Amino acid sequence: MHRSAPRLSRILACAAVPVMLVVAGCSSDSDGGKKDSGSSASSASPSASKKAEPTVEPAKFAQLPDPCKSITKKTITSLVPSAKSKNGTATKSSDLTARAGCSWNGLDDNGVKGSQYRWLDVGFTRFDSDQALGSGAKRAQQDFAKQVDKAKTADGVKKVAEAPADGIGDQATTVTYDLSKTSEDFKYATVVARTENVVITLTYNGAGYAGAKAPSADDIRKGAEKAAKEAVAAVAADKDSGSTAPSQKATDKADDSKSSDSGSDDSKKSTDRKTSARKSSVKKTS
Numbered sequence: 001m002h003r004s005a006p007r008l009s010r011i012l013a014c015a016a017v018p019v020m021l022v023v024a025g026c027s028s029d030s031d032g033g034k035k036d037s038g039s040s041a042s043s044a045s046p047s048a049s050k051k052a053e054p055t056v057e058p059a060k061f062a063q064l065p066d067p068c069k070s071i072t073k074k075t076i077t078s079l080v081p082s083a084k085s086k087n088g089t090a091t092k093s094s095d096l097t098a099r100a101g102c103s104w105n106g107l108d109d110n111g112v113k114g115s116q117y118r119w120l121d122v123g124f125t126r127f128d129s130d131q132a133l134g135s136g137a138k139r140a141q142q143d144f145a146k147q148v149d150k151a152k153t154a155d156g157v158k159k160v161a162e163a164p165a166d167g168i169g170d171q172a173t174t175v176t177y178d179l180s181k182t183s184e185d186f187k188y189a190t191v192v193a194r195t196e197n198v199v200i201t202l203t204y205n206g207a208g209y210a211g212a213k214a215p216s217a218d219d220i221r222k223g224a225e226k227a228a229k230e231a232v233a234a235v236a237a238d239k240d241s242g243s244t245a246p247s248q249k250a251t252d253k254a255d256d257s258k259s260s261d262s263g264s265d266d267s268k269k270s271t272d273r274k275t276s277a278r279k280s281s282v283k284k285t286s
Helices: 004-043 075-081 136-152 219-245 248-285
Strands: 101-110 116-124 156-165 171-181 184-195 198-209
Touching: 004 171, 075 116, 101 171, 116 136, 116 219, 136 171, 136 184, 136 198, 171 219, 184 219, 198 219
Parallel strands: none
Antiparallel strands: 101 116, 116 198, 156 171, 171 184, 184 198
């Protein structure tokens, strides 16, 4: 009995070895499974496989000119001789950086020779670049086509004609037509132009009253195209003037810098005076 106890202990120790190996093997397999799982999860990561979306081209113009100043006083006097206001009447807008307009009208009374009525209006629409909708220029091209169709299909229009208007912005079309109202025949010309991300729609019309002859369609067209060129030029001119003018922040910083320098000078002078007074006091004491 005394000898069998050590022998039994050796048998139990040997029997325990396979169990430990099995446990170690299971632990190893488990770690390997975790590594494989982590590796596959990493390779399937959305950030690694997803490609960056292309960005749209930024819009060139970030603001609009003052519409009532977009056409010169000289041109207004020529096209609307007896305008009620040479300064024009601005169109109401909730956002003048996106949409703005102005109009002029007047009746040139020539007594027994009749009267001439003229109307001129200009409208600006600006489009921003949008990741979902496209660049500002592309969106403006789409609106350009809509405005041309709108001019051609207006209620009551007759003798509609469409032609490209060369030398006005990036693209321009002139639509001419006749329209009867207030018992008179009006001659109309609408110029739709685009410059980068801004669409300009300008309409000029006129009629003769009290026996006066109606203006010629060609004169109305030429007048509209002349004014449209000025309106398009005003868009670029407004951007240039805006980029060169010093910002208010820059001006404020400059003023702050001057004030700081002035304050430093005053402080230095005060310190010098105090030092001088101390020296004088020391001399008198000695």
